[in-house]
Amino acid sequence: MNRSILFIISFLAIFAESLLAPYYPMYFKQVFDIQDSNTVGWYIAACRIVFMGAYPIWAIVSKRYSLRNILVCTQGMAGIICIASAYCNSYTLFLVLSLLMVFFKASYLLIYPHLIQHSCSRYKEISILGIILNVGMICSALISSLWIQQFNIQHIFFIIAAFDFLQMVISYYFLVPNTVLAATENIDRKEYSISAYTFIRIAILTFFIYFVSTTLRPFYTDFILNQINYRYTILEAGCLFILPSFSVILFYFIFKKESRLPSNATMMIIAFCFAASVYAQQFEMLFILTCLIRIVYGFLLFYLCVYLDLLFFESVSSGHVAVWYGLIHAIQNTAYLIAPLYTGSQIAVLGLAVQFDIAFLISLFFLSIIIITSISFKRKHHRYESFR
Secondary structure (H helix, E strand, O other), X not given: OHHHHHXXXXXXXXXXXXXXXXXXXXXXXXXXXXXXXXXXXHHHHHHHHHHHHHHHHHHHHOOOOOHHHHHHHHHHHHHHHHHHHHOOOOHHHHHHHHHHHHHHHHHHHHHHHHHHHOOOOHHHHHHHHHHHHHHHHHHHHHHHHHHHHHOOHHHHHHHHHHHHHHHHHHHHHHOOOOOOOHHHOOOOHHHHOOOHHHHHHHHHHHHXXXXXXXXXXXXXXXXXXXXXXXXOOHHHHHHHHHHHHHHHHHHHHHHOOOOOOOOHHHHHHHHHHHHHHHHHOOOOOOHHHHHHHHHHHHHHHHHHHHHHHHHHHHHOOHHHHHHHHHHHHHHXXXXXXXXXXXXXXXXXXXXXXXXXXXXXXHHHHHHHHHHHHHHHHHHHHHHHHHHO
């Protein structure tokens, strides 16, 4: 029962968190009359810094309080702050409220290591969480696109608050009060051991893949709405924004029986195709062609993220999944932090199309690491065989 409820709470949290994701530049223009992409980038980065710092704090709090009690308190506070944000016309006050809201919202991350650590099939759990993430993003982008076309963009915070309060109610009535994260258990230090080479490889690849995905998120709808040769509506831009998430759901049911890590050769091909899909998105083209490229990009991004998650969880002992997940989470959020800052600063100088150049360059770095480390693994294997 707890597992299903935690999945539901995860969906609600992702939905609420992603409602404004495609339209931050538009929100800043309409509400604060701010058109500087640097400001948008710094705002997103500030939220990510708080998000990064909040997770370890909630992990420590979870040593004394149950997951249920933490979620009830934090999501209730986030909902109250959302309501205040809906009436905020000062950017400074909005920034302060946003950071407080993000701090409380970050507590839902405690759900992930708990679910994965207690799962019989990590691949299945990782994939389901990936599906929930993308379904939440699809629903939120559609709702926000429809809302912005009809109503005041500021009042979208009422929807966010409603979902925060819904999480609070579900947590209170349906979660078992004594649900405690296994990360708080005392386990022998020997179980901490993990190959430094493997962890560094996973860390670098994780940073690059999340850097690419974050680079193409904050300013993508702005790029679509500002095209010269093709004119798109807000709803069409929103649909293009969520197509990568839609493709994840579509292809998940095709590959859901896959449970083993792909070969190095397969990963090289997928990484190459991923870089190509990033590069192709910078060109103005017919709506249907843009849709196809976005679908391919979304599937490849999902495949690579699942690969890295699966590689990570196969490399760490089950007793310390939550501990090591905290480190990987910090790396992901470092990418989330740096990407919008750097992209925003470059867009301010070179224009909206530069986001694709940045993402393509990083995707080439990702491909290079895959190739180099694959060759390195082969050499180590051959040396071991010859020595034996």
